Amino acid sequence: MPPPPPRDVLGLARDHEARLLPWLVAFAGLLAALALAGAIAVDAFATRWERGATAHLTVQVPEPDAPAAAPATGEARVGQRQAGQGQEGQTRLAAVLAALRGIPGVALAEPIPRARLLALLEPWLGGEGSTLAQGLPGVIEVTAGRTMPAIAELRAAVEAAAPGAVVEGHGVWVRRLLDLAASLRAIALLAAAAALLVCAGLVVFAVRASIAAHREDLAIVHGLGASDGWLARRFARRFGVLGLWGGVLALALAVPALLALALLAAPFASEPASVAAAGSADSLARLRAAALLLPPSIWAVLALLPAAIGLVSAVTASITARLWLRRLP
Amino acid sequence: MPPASLPLAAGAVVVSRAPLARPGKVWNSQGMVRLDDIGLRYGRGPEVLHGISFSLPEGSFHWLTGPSGAGKTSLIRLLSLTERPSRGTISLFGRNPDGVGRNARQALRRQIGVVYQDFRLLGHLTAFDNVALPLRLAGEREAAIAANTAELLAWVGLAERMAARPVTLSGGEQQRLAIARAVVAGPRLIVADEPTGDLDERQAERLLGLLVSLHRNGTTLLVATHNERLIERFPAPRLALSHGRLVAQDG
Structure with missing residues (x-):
């Protein structure tokens, strides 16, 4: 009875150094998650401010x-x-x-x-x-x-x-506030992009280390006729999975951090129910109120984060491997 | 198809194999391997091969001889596409491997079986997976891979060592494993670099018997050696190298 086909032809899973990668990616992913959540929250607040400012004004009557x-x-x-x-x-x-x-x-x-x-x-x-x-x-x-x-x-x-009598339209300060919000959002998105770049950089270093460790095996398999694409896919699969795990860890770190921030912000919420729940002795109710306080799109983006980091890792690993493989005759 | 009279290790099972079977010997005057004024240098070092020109007809068997340092291994590396010539042109199966894209070059590589002097087996894979690898690279179905690989391992007398890692095999077993890997995908050309280097006469004759049986089925064969007794035992035309030059070519 022949043994089942090997899942890891190049032996990439034997690299002990690469096992640190999910943790390193997780910290960069956490920064990306917090930055993205910040961008979404600022966006939601700006929309709320804009809606309130255009719907309300005050009149002063001396x-x-x-x-x-x-x-x-x-x-x-x-x-x-x-x-x-x-x-x-x-x-x-x-x-x-x-x-x-x-x-x-x-x-x-x-x-x-x-x-x-x-x-x-x-x-x-x-x-x-x-x-x-x-x-x-x-x-x-x-x-x-x-x-x-x-x-x-x-x-x-x-x-x-x-x-x-004076009509106060709030237009000027709301415009300034919206400009500030747009700047904050841009900075947050840049920070998220930078964090994802750090993830990609970590993967590049890890793939290079892995290539150095398996240089001989790569040369043998390449010599047997493996195409660059075939070899690059082994790296993409291995480091995509490691990146995915890093993303899951980032998610596990980001959710409590965001809930803690939302709990701190709950007393300042405009919704009376959130304010009341924030003061509640029931910690589950407080957590639920904090979760509801955050825009739903934050949870959607967070849910996609592990897959996004996994994809970035896989693509980065594939490109890094292909660039190295081009050195082979 | 390996002949039943093949001198195999004791206990080896001989069965017919479709991938290795080729129609009768074809001597193509055009040459399936043609080298024209080939030179090779490593980096900026001196030229190690100078103006090599020859052609190997399809289905032929040639010895590649010469003293140590004559350039046999360099020539084998060129023919296995592990190196690119610094001058001259190579034609393999009617194509210039240096004039095609990377994927096409790798496709040419899959038609060449190489037996390295140092075996070059993958230590983390079992004997079975080492032999199965060329078939997996060729995209064969797993069922066909299992059947062909098991059959070939039996042919080289390693049926009982399928799950063994190369490090646990003897030198002779590793050499037979390397030959099995080189021939499993039914290559059109087999180049072997001192395939019997560290083996005793009896083992060496057995291994050469394996390769020659493939040649009898139409595979082009070039074997580098400096073992004159082996050359006498299996007479064939020879390409003789000296100081990086082709000094004799018969046949």
């Missing part, structure tokens, strides 16, 4: 309790008439609210209660906030419907209702 003045100009009169406002005895805040609520596209316009304003200012003003309360402007939060009306239209209506 002297909110003063009576609304009659519009001075014909244009303002038209604006008030359109909004159905400009009645006698109305405060400036109420006039602006009425003007905003009459504009198509505005889903919600609500004044921020004075107590909440004071609470927001307390960290800066301390107990003095209440004595300054009389000087504070009224602040109205405006939420858009499907599309925010043109900011110029809002400004005209607000100015007509209460001269001196």
Whole structure:
């Protein structure tokens, strides 16, 4: 009974040095995983910020309790008439609210209660906030419907209702924030690419070491007529598997690291359920909340990471082997 | 097909093998191996072969003789495509191996069986897998590989040593294993470099008998040796080398 065909014709599995490769690849893979997760998270946050910024704005109304003045100009009169406002005895805040609520596209316009304003200012003003309360402007939060009306239209209506009122569109700082997010995302993607390059570099060194150890055997098999492709496939298979194991180890290291980061970030989440779960005594609930806090695409990318590292390792090993084999006659 | 009268080791089983069977001897005047003004130097060193020209007709058997350092091994390396000539042209089976792509060159290599002086067996593989390797490289089916390899191991008297590693085999057994590997894929040309170098007369005659039996089936054979008794025992035309030059060619 003939023995079964050998799985490792070149004896590559006998290299003890190569057994370290999965661990080295795992650390580079961990960096790649964290960088990719960072890029995805920044992307998700940027999208959320952009959506919030374009859907919300605030209007500041100085002297909110003063009576609304009659519009001075014909244009303002038209604006008030359109909004159905400009009645006698109305405060400036109420006039602006009425003007905003009459504009198509505005889903919600609500004044921020004075107590909440004071609470927001307390960290800066301390107990003095209440004595300054009389000087504070009224602040109205405006939420858009499907599309925010043109900011110029809002400004005209607000100015007509209460001269001196200011519309804060958040556009400038959100744009800066988005620019910052784009830069962070680019840096994170570069870091991930660099980590994968490190993986490839490790494989190159390991393949060269393996070739040096099996130089004689390679020459014999090449002399028997093995094509470069046939020989390179032995290296691709061997180092692809080692890279895959490195990727699995990287995944095993990355998941707890990302969950720990998400747990730390949970109290700052916008979703109340995440905040509540983060404070829960049930560690399983906390972990689940942390996992849900991360964008789902992070888990998808992490799941693909071992295969991606395995593929990078296999292709790198094949190219390295082929380049060396070209030296043989 | 190995003849039944082959002088094999005791206990060897002789069976017919389709891969080794060739139609009757064909003497092709064009020459299946042709060397034209070949020179060879290693790196920037001196030329070790100078202006070698000869042709081997298909199905022929030639001895390659000469004292140590005459260039026999260098010529064998050229014919086994292990080296490229520094000048001149080689034609193997009507093709110039230095004028074809790497895959085509390797395909030519698979038509050449080489028996090395130092056997060049793969120590981590069993005897069976060493012999089966050329068939696996040729993409044969595993069932055919198993049958042919087992048959050939039996032919060289190693049926009982299939699972043995080369290091556990004697010198003679290793040499027979190397011959089995060289012939298993039914090559058109066999070149052997001192295949009986470290063997006693009886073992050497047995091994030469194996090779000559292949020649009788149409395989072209070139054997390098300086064993005159062996040449007398198996008379054939000879190519004689001296100081890297072909000094005599008969037949």
